[in-house]
Amino acid sequence: MVFCEVCGFGYAEDEKEDVIDHNIYHQNFLMLQEKYGADYIMKSKVEEAIKLTGHNLHNADYPLAIRLSGAKLCLKSWFSRSAISYGSEHPSFEEYVAMRLKQNIDQLPNLLPFTDDILEHLISQYGLKEGMDQHCYSYYQN
């Protein structure tokens, strides 16, 4: 088992299907990094680290600005996973956040693990947007 240093995909170099799966994932990963920026499309290990950092900053007894930055790190990590699962027709980060905020109000109440003051700030920055249900499963991942 090897892990690609660029995209983080783990595969067996001597398995033909694995190599093909990696090539597909790798090309998709590079295309998405080009489209959304390298800060927004991450290897899964980086996603996990960013998400953990985000949760720690959000949950701690820190000032609002720090907790807000933690919430945004969580959202970036989820965005990365969602875009990689969905592909190039995925909405922008700003649209994605607005859709998750809307979903959190009227489809899946309180799915987002953020406090009310953080949610209010996010809504005032990103707004609310319909459309999450058209884009199915990949958006729900925590």
Ligand SMILES: [Zn+2]
């Ligand atoms: Zn790769």
